[in-house]
Amino acid sequence: MKHLFRIATNRFTLDWHRVRENEHAVLAQSMPVMGRLRLVPHDDGLQWRDLMMRNGVPDALASDASDPNGPPLYEQTEYQLYLRGANDGDTVEIRHRDPVITRALNSQENGRVVHGSVNFRGQIGRSLFSIYVNGNRTLDFEVEVFPTKIDYESDYQEIVADVQSILTNLAYEYLRSTHQMGKRSRDRPPSQLEWLILIEHIFDDLDEAMNHIAQRPTRGLVRRERTTQLERIRRVDSRVRSQVRRGRGKGALVRLDGFSLREQITERPAELTLDTMEHRWLRNQLVDIQRTLGQIANIYDCEAELSSRRKRTSEGITRLKSRVSRLLNLEPIKEAEGDPPMGFASLQLVSAPGYREAYRLLMFLKMGLRLEGDLIQLAVKDLEVLYEYWTYLTVVRIIQDEHGPPQNLESLFRVRSSGLSVQLKQGETQQVAFAAGKHRKIRVKYNPQFANQDTTLIPQKPDILIRFEEDGWPIIQLVADAKYRIDATDKYRQQFKSFGPPADAINVLHRYRDAILEIDQTESDALGLKRSVVQAAALFPMNLSPDSDFRDSRLWQSLERLGVGAIPVLPSNTAFLKEWLLSAVRQGGWSMADRAIANSADERSRDWRIAASEAVLIGTLRSPGTQEHLDWIMSERVYYQPYAKTQPRQHHVNQVAIYTPASLGNPGIRHVADVRSFEFVDRTEIATPWQPRRNEPMVLYRLSPIRPMNREIKFTSQDYMPPQGRWTTRLGLERARSVSEVALETEPEWRLLEWLHATKKTFSIRLASARSQDAQNPRGRAWFHFESGDRVRFDGKNGFLWRPVEGTERYFSLRDFIQHQEA
Structure with a gap:
């Protein structure tokens, strides 16, 4: 057991250990030297003790609570924590937004000790824990979880950027143990998931603004008709004089200064009121919020049993509804009745104290979100799910590069919702088709299910299916299964001559190859069944250089010999997948092409990736x-x-x-x-x-x-x-x-520069002002300016930010940007 860090104070002591020294295989090319341990005290009396330590951090800095550096934590790794109160009788508790991450923690000694295991599984990013002493929030500490199989600052970001290119909220969830940082985006309206994240983010500020309005409301003036005794009329206006001249009013006639007039006259005095257009607008917005929260809550009310995460989500929505109800009962809002006119605008609403803050916050709810920036915490999907989505997208793009856009591109964007979770749609409807000639068609399907009783004994559901349909030929199919797991043991390497997916993942491919059958319509027997899967490959996340011995491994060679094998695939290394796919796309499924020899350009490309x-x-x-x-x-x-x-x-x-x-x-x-x-x-x-x-x-x-x-x-x-x-x-x-080119720090920027040189495009490089880089999301500060006045800059997880002279700015991956320029 390795001691990673200790937080020692006058109120408690927390120790964090890694259970097994070599529990995870670190296979990423660039691993972090420093992780994150950010301490945020909430108790003014909290004092730091000399026993503070952080593995890998100099002793002089380990006791500096303002220093955010700490030991890196990793995915799929078991950690042990031990929290003890410093004083007899004190009770301690550790809390987290995600109930799953703390469910293995136990409380002992009447609440004085909390201990247990923590495992982030496949979740990557920052994670915030809170320590409570005697029920009072005393300290927050934030750690950061890194992937072990892929590079955090290149591969992970490109995977997220590619998944976001399909649909932004396809990349994240509502509630997870870790989070990435994001920002608001004005390019589209929000989904329910994005809207709920935003309302949580702004509600404390909205509550403060609405309370300010309730304490210092701006009233309006309104005139209402009322019948008043003559002696009580304080202001004689033209309306009163008109009634006197005409003898109008109520009651008996009386004589006054030689005039005959009624005892009661109708007047319209000015009165102060809270029923203003501004308050009506605010009330309508709050009613809309309450209605939307109710719609989201109904998703969970219909379920008989809720998981711990969905139960926590439902409880959070209920609390939000209660807080909105309190705002609706504030006097200025409660007094407002009716709707403001269409397109209502008010100087008071955008400038008066309290009103302007509430207006700005409510308008935020009209925006979407993007996974970059430093304003909002976004919980990203587990890495194995992101990896599966990304591999499907990558297979589609490789075939698209060869045969042009698919015939039904909209199928790629079909999604389904389960509560606040958005996933790619699965099954036969989730497929894209490519015309590969006059008499040939290629279909790429995501998670198709083979459950026909005539052809399948047990339902089969591969991740990706590439189906070749050609006149005069039977159906030919390739299976690709995304497996975000790697067996890096010496025994495995001796058996397969390389690291790769676990043996059970290889066995699943044998099953797919043998169990997915098609009815051969050329047979006289209608039930004539034939195998249609000629090759099945497990796609696993690993960086292997083109000059490595992977081509000599059984995983690669068995693809041709046995029809089953494995291929390493990451954004920084798609060469093996591309070679495997194109050998079938270009020559058909009956005969696979010989594997190409690695060239010096691939070797140098690998070196540059490491250098980045x-x-x-x-x-x-x-x-x-x-x-x-x-x-x-x-x-x-x-x-x-x-x-x-x-x-x-x-x-x-x-x-x-x-x-x-x-x-x-x-x-x-x-x-x-x-x-x-x-x-x-x-x-x-x-x-x-x-x-x-x-x-x-x-x-x-x-x-x-x-x-x-x-x-x-x-x-x-x-x-x-x-x-x-x-x-x-x-x-x-x-x-x-x-010297200006020195500012090109990232691989995507140099890839763009090489393409510009290769295509002989005229451009110039201009640098934005220097700023601190975010280790999770490095962004370029170099703008590439073109003769047309358009410009582009690498913008981290979102890909490339394109700002044309005319029109709206857009985000592209590098591949899509190049295609956009060549179009």
Whole structure:
């Protein structure tokens, strides 16, 4: 059992362990050096103890509650936690939004101790726990869960971006143990799931705004007719005078100043009222919220038994309905009757205190959501579900690249809802068809079910089915099963000569191949059954370079020899899947093409993918004393930089490159060194020929011998180097030809750049202002500008953000953007 971190305070102590040292096989190319442990105290009397520790974090920082770094946690890994109250008689409790993650925790010693296991299963992202002492919320701590089989900053993000390209809320759920960060989007109305996430996000602020309105309402003036005694009339207006002249009114005639008039006259005095158009508009919005919550609640009311997650969701909706009912009973809202006119607009509604906040928050409910940003917590689907959706989409795209768009593209977007969960529709109706010639058709089906009693003894349901229909030939089918599981044991590798999906997943493919049968209409016997699946492959998430020995593995070779095998598939490596599919798409199912030999371009592409995950610091030289600083770096082989809590890349820098300014000749990046180690020191502890300007925490990098770069990165008239230096990756450093290109840190940006060069398109690169990168969602700061004035930038999980001169901005994956440009 490995001790990962301890939170020690005067109120409690929490220890978090990993149960087994080598429980998970870490197969991703780039694993995090630092994870996340963010502490948020809610008790003013909370004090930190010296026993605080975080595995992998220097002792000097482990006790710093404001430092968000901690040990990384992983999917499909069992952790053990032990929480104990610090004082006799104190009871402790640990809570989480998702009841599933805490169901294995037990309370003992009359509530003084909580212990048990935690397993995030296939959920990736941040997870927030709350510690309660004696029923009072004392501390929140947030950890981050990383995948072990795929790269978090490239493969995972592209999987999410591709799934979002079908339907945004197809990528996430309402309630899960982990979350990603998202933002509001104005490009479409929200689904029920998105709407409920938004109403939860804004309700506290909406409650505050509505209470402000109730305490300081803005009243309107209204005139209502009433019959009043003559002596009580305070204001004589034209209406009163008219009634006197004409003898109108009620009661007996009386004489007053020589005039005969009635005892009672009708008047219309001005009165203050809360029944204003603004209050009517607010009431209508709240009634709509209550109605929508009721519709969502009905989904769960119809179910006899609810799972713990669905029960927690139902309880949350009930609480929201109760809070809305309280707002509807506030005096200004309760007094409002009727509807405002169509298209109602009011300066008071958008500018008055309380009203403007309520208006802005209620308008947020008209927006959708996107999985990028830092405003809203979004619970993403389990990774195995996302992986299954992504593999289906990838198979469709590979065939689409070969034969053009499908004949029924709308079928790809069919979804079904189960409560607040949205899934791809399954079965025979979820299929897309491609015309592969005059007499040939290819169909790709998602989760078809074979349950015909004439052809199947036990129903079969593969993930993906590729069906070839050609005149004069029987039905030919390929099966692809997405398996987000890997057996990385030595025994498995010895048997199959590679890591791959578990043996039971391979056995399922044998069953599909033998159990999925078609009635041969050419047979005289109507029940003549024939096997139609010629090959079945398990698709599993693993990065294997083209020059690896996977082609010699039994998993790959058995595809041709036995018709059953396995293929590694990730966004950064679809070459094997593409080869397998195109061998059938181009030549038919009877004869599979020989496997292609890996080329040097594939090997270099793999190296660039790895380089895109390695952080590089572009260091600058002090001025004055530029030459002295450079000489000192080369002789001492160290480089220092102020420590920044918001810059996690400081913890895992692979290389430091030095920018040489114009004062030493031609400006550019000329030298580079590998980072051997780093440490945190005060500036006064670093011995330099010059005196420090001030004492502050520094990150001191110890370097290998500084060497000239194989190729200098030149400084052009359009380039700019900030005085504090710049971050990039080894990919940006090794591929850049100019200082501006160094800012291209990610693989998608370089893929776009290569395509632009290959197609000889005219463009320029302009950099947006520098900002801290989000480790979960790195985004490019380089805009590619085209002659037309249109521009595009890599925008993380959403793919590429396209901003045309005319029209609405859109998000594309790289593949779709290239097709859009070539169209």
